[in-house]
Amino acid sequence: NYLVNNKALGALYRGKFLAALTEHKIGFQSSLYAKKWNVDCRSVGQGLHALEYLGRYLMRGVVSEQSLSEKEDKVRLRYKDSQTKRMDSKDFGPVEFLQRLAQHVLPRGFHRVREYGFLAPAAKKKLFLMQNLLEVKIPNDPPPKLPALRCSLCQGIMLPIGRVISEGRLKQESLVSVGARSPPIVSIS
Structure with missing residues (x-):
């Protein structure tokens, strides 16, 4: 259970690299033929985590x-x-x-x-056609509105500007349109 065989990948990489050196007439490749090559491959299980990593990257x-x-x-x-x-x-x-x-x-x-293929931005018509042919149910109801958050001091409506993530750091999110401002400064005596 591996994505690529370590030895096969090493041999392939070595061959392609040396061929490129030869093609560009770089003279020291003869000393590289005698060396062993190592490719650092690590087990990724069934490859799902590697695929997720590559997707994010x-x-x-x-x-x-x-x-x-x-x-x-x-x-x-x-x-x-x-x-x-x-x-x-x-x-x-x-x-x-x-x-x-x-x-x-x-x-x-x-x-x-x-995105590529039928998920590419230029293929929206093709995606719509595929969804129709496959009878995909596409909800057209808008998401339900959540109740407005109210300030505990002035009872004004609060607009979300981000969310707290690990270690108390604030992750900024563009949830608010132009005109957003910080909450009022309140002195507690």
């Missing part, structure tokens, strides 16, 4: 804004450790962080994968 950016913070002239990156399944953080110097981030920038002419 391809659809979004490399690093979300919520996972970054600044501490003592360092960039702190919060991440989920794949071994322990717990949240952890790592500090980088600004230059090191930018160097690591730049490794994920796509070369000129490449585009990040978005």
